[in-house]
Amino acid sequence: MIARIRRAGLALGAGLFLAMPAALAQAPAPAEETPEMFPAGPNRDEAFYACIACHNFKLVAAQGLSREKWGETLDWMLSKHNMPALAADERGKVLDYLVEAFPPKAPSLQGGWKNPFLN
Numbered sequence: 001m002i003a004r005i006r007r008a009g010l011a012l013g014a015g016l017f018l019a020m021p022a023a024l025a026q027a028p029a030p031a032e033e034t035p036e037m038f039p040a041g042p043n044r045d046e047a048f049y050a051c052i053a054c055h056n057f058k059l060v061a062a063q064g065l066s067r068e069k070w071g072e073t074l075d076w077m078l079s080k081h082n083m084p085a086l087a088a089d090e091r092g093k094v095l096d097y098l099v100e101a102f103p104p105k106a107p108s109l110q111g112g113w114k115n116p117f118l119n
């Protein structure tokens, strides 16, 4: 009797164990990012590979910033997130691309948070 209960427990445990990877497999896998998925421009590869060591580039592309603000973002990655420093010319290239591809957004496109109950 005890042996049977134990076996049932084992079977249940094994069932959960097998079911979990299946559930995980159903979650949409994040698409593999490539530089080509982002606006074409000089130094795209430099910028892309400088940033994806730690997070996807979509996070970067979601921003629209001035050169100054992109510079501050880079400094923030360096000081707060242990990003390895870029050589001066490399930093310039990365900034060139970021400003060119993701400039400050026009105010009309900025949106921001809107209270859905006031629209």
Ligand code: HEC
Binding pocket: 047, 050, 051, 052, 053, 054, 055, 059, 060, 063, 073, 074, 077, 081, 082, 083, 084, 094, 098
């Ligand atoms: C060494 C790791 C590292 C590298 C390299 C790196 N980042 Fe980050 N970055 C982070 C971490 C960690 C976060 C998450 C910060 C947080 O928790 O908000 C982040 C977040 C961001 C964000 C989101 C800020 C927000 O408001 O949500 C931007 C934009 C960003 N990084 C830009 C860049 C750019 C541009 C590059 C490449 C030039 C870069 N990062 C490279 C570590 C890195």
